[in-house]
Amino acid sequence: MTILDTRTPIPDYFIAGATGDWEMVIGLEVHAQVTSRSKLFSASSTQFGEPPNANVSFIDAAMPGMLPVINEECVHQAIRTGLGLKAKINTRSLFDRKNYFYPDLPQGYQISQFKDPIVGEGEVHLDMGEKIGIVTVGIERLHLEQDAGKSIHDLDPSMSFVDLNRSGVALMEIVSKPDIRSSAEARAYITKLRTILRYLGTCDGNMEQGSLRADINVSVRRPGGEFGTRCEIKNVNSVRFAGQAIEYEARRQIDILEDGGEVIQQTRLFDPKSGETRAMRSKEEAHDYRYFPDPDLLPLEFDQALVDRLAADLPELPDEKQARLIRDYGITTYDASVLVADRASADFYESVAKGRDGKLAANWVINDLFGRLAKEGLDVTNSPVSAEQLGRIIDLIVGGDISGKIAKELFEIVWSEGGDPAEIVESRGMKQVSDTGAIEKIVDEIIAANPEQAAKVKDKPSMIGWFVGQVMKASQGKANPKAVNEILRAKLGL
Amino acid sequence: MAVDSKTVRRIGHLARIRIAEDDIETYADELNVILGFVEQLNEVDVEGVMPMTSVIPATQRLRADKVELGGYPERIVSNAPLSEDNFFVVPKVVE
Numbered sequence: 001m002t003i004l005d006t007r008t009p010i011p012d013y014f015i016a017g018a019t020g021d022w023e024m025v026i027g028l029e030v031h032a033q034v035t036s037r038s039k040l041f042s043a044s045s046t047q048f049g050e051p052p053n054a055n056v057s058f059i060d061a062a063m064p065g066m067l068p069v070i071n072e073e074c075v076h077q078a079i080r081t082g083l084g085l086k087a088k089i090n091t092r093s094l095f096d097r098k099n100y101f102y103p104d105l106p107q108g109y110q111i112s113q114f115k116d117p118i119v120g121e122g123e124v125h126l127d128m129g130e131k132i133g134i135v136t137v138g139i140e141r142l143h144l145e146q147d148a149g150k151s152i153h154d155l156d157p158s159m160s161f162v163d164l165n166r167s168g169v170a171l172m173e174i175v176s177k178p179d180i181r182s183s184a185e186a187r188a189y190i191t192k193l194r195t196i197l198r199y200l201g202t203c204d205g206n207m208e209q210g211s212l213r214a215d216i217n218v219s220v221r222r223p224g225g226e227f228g229t230r231c232e233i234k235n236v237n238s239v240r241f242a243g244q245a246i247e248y249e250a251r252r253q254i255d256i257l258e259d260g261g262e263v264i265q266q267t268r269l270f271d272p273k274s275g276e277t278r279a280m281r282s283k284e285e286a287h288d289y290r291y292f293p294d295p296d297l298l299p300l301e302f303d304q305a306l307v308d309r310l311a312a313d314l315p316e317l318p319d320e321k322q323a324r325l326i327r328d329y330g331i332t333t334y335d336a337s338v339l340v341a342d343r344a345s346a347d348f349y350e351s352v353a354k355g356r357d358g359k360l361a362a363n364w365v366i367n368d369l370f371g372r373l374a375k376e377g378l379d380v381t382n383s384p385v386s387a388e389q390l391g392r393i394i395d396l397i398v399g400g401d402i403s404g405k406i407a408k409e410l411f412e413i414v415w416s417e418g419g420d421p422a423e424i425v426e427s428r429g430m431k432q433v434s435d436t437g438a439i440e441k442i443v444d445e446i447i448a449a450n451p452e453q454a455a456k457v458k459d460k461p462s463m464i465g466w467f468v469g470q471v472m473k474a475s476q477g478k479a480n481p482k483a484v485n486e487i488l489r490a491k492l493g494l
Numbered sequence: 495m496a497v498d499s500k501t502v503r504r505i506g507h508l509a510r511i512r513i514a515e516d517d518i519e520t521y522a523d524e525l526n527v528i529l530g531f532v533e534q535l536n537e538v539d540v541e542g543v544m545p546m547t548s549v550i551p552a553t554q555r556l557r558a559d560k561v562e563l564g565g566y567p568e569r570i571v572s573n574a575p576l577s578e579d580n581f582f583v584v585p586k587v588v589e
Contacts, residue, residue, distance in 0.1 A: 044563040044564035053581070070555075071557050072556035072558060073558075073559035094547065160586050160588070161582070163581055164570070293545075297554060298547060298555075
């Protein structure tokens with residue numbers, strides 16, 4: 001298979017070496033655990049965190065004579081994901097056996113899809129910021145396969161403990177084309193993929209629990225040159241580690257090449273403690289998987305009508321949502337990208353922004369609410385301030401009832417005490433004073449008390465800020481700043 | 495393709511079958527005879543013919559996504575040579 005280079009080299013990404021610039025070439029295989037109640041080929045539970053071997057049937061333990069029967073929902077989830085990746089759905093696909101020996105693989109083979117996967121080529125778009133723009137990463141394929149069990153090595157000095165609860169849980173292996181050119185793009189790719197999967201509800205994307213893991217292929221070359229020899233970093237389970245592992249690995253390969261050596265194709269592991277990758281101890285034949293069609297499983301076939309039905313029920317996806325938010329609410333691309341990063345945030349924003357000033361709503365949701373939530377370690381689904389309450393605070397600002405400064409205080413009160421913002425403003429006398437008579441009285445007092453400043457301000461008009469501050473202070477922040485400014489200018493003769 | 499003694503050792507290892515040194519030549523000969531027999535299939539022109547996946551023209555049956563099995567870990571490990579707290583216990587395997 002010839003690999004096409006779809007990208008134009010970006011100098012910002014180049015890594016300077018002793019002998020010139022280098023460029024990374026990265027491709028990812030992401031394993032995403034399918035959201036389903038039961039396993040791919042057996043009716044046992046997929047629930048995380050159950051006691052050892054509690055979610056295991058005789059099929060998952062590979063007892064003799066047990067036969068796999070595929071889970072319809074897992075097939076649907078794979079199709080939905082394929083549609084979300086704008087990919088070709090193959091209405092006929094095949095299952096193969098991938099053979100290897102390991103204690104947490106009781107069958108001695110993993111049921112996977114080799115030649116004919118359920119989903120073919122698709123694409124994912126990454127927003128790499130203003131300078132670089134939108135980057136398209138090709139998807140090579142997506143196939144369904146079984147997860148293995150879990151071996152625990154630290155319970156005994158000489159023995160390993162095996163729990164097969166995860167054995168047989170459905171995974172989607174999503175293989176990208178080698179279209180990624182920096183660790184930042186790789187991180188953006190994993191993040192974007194996770195967002196899409198979460199929108200679709202096909203994988204919870206929980207990397208700590210292992211629901212999403214990445215194998216990362218890294219090679220280096222001269223910018224735009226021939227592809228180099230790649231190394232595969234296995235089982236990276238965080239976006240941050242992915243970035244660190246890639247940076248380390250690229251540097252390691254460049255050092256080898258610049259010293260006149262050759263990169264050996266191998267599988268490596270990333271150690272988060274040292275920040276380094278190291279070669280896995282592997283025998284020569286470790287990669288001889290001897291794939292062959294699984295004789296227990298007939299071809300998987302469905303008609304286009306099923307695909308169309310699933311497509312019709314697909315939720316609005318992040319790219320489309322972002323475009324719509326920009327169009328309908330007039331917010332910036334950046335703000336929209338922050339809001340669509342997860343579906344709950346976007347929904348929250350829309351409830352606040354509906355029928356209101358979209359930009360003002362975005363500022364409050366992103367800066368004030370998200371900022372505060374992040375500080376308290378909360379997320380939008382358990383926000384103490386509801387979308388309705390925040391909407392009312394914004395109404396009070398727009399209606400001229402409170403100033404922006406008072407609004408921040410009001411937000412704090414609603415955050416910690418709850419209640420209806422309008423009532424709080426009323427009962428605590430936080431209403432902005434727009435009554436010119438009252439403001440004029442304060443202005444007169446301030447000018448009378450500060451004759452020197454009043455004289456100076458004529459030569460130095462910027463000093464008006466000091467007067468505004470004095471008036472605001474005297475009114476306990478409740479005077480309408482616009483009215484204060486106008487009255488001051490008139491009285492000071494500016 | 496001809497199977498040599500090296501290939502026999504390799505196949506044995508991959509299948510986790512212990513093969514006595516004295517038997518290797520015999521297995522190599524037997525495998526070559528079998529492969530030679532199967533080779534005859536290459537004479538058939540299969541251009542444009544879909545690979546047969548089953549002797550009956552059928553496709554895969556689908557199962558509803560329901561939890562109906564599991565919850566008996568002690569039965570799962572009951573035949574294990576060694577188990578503890580319903581874990582299978584095996585000689586240490588660490589990569």
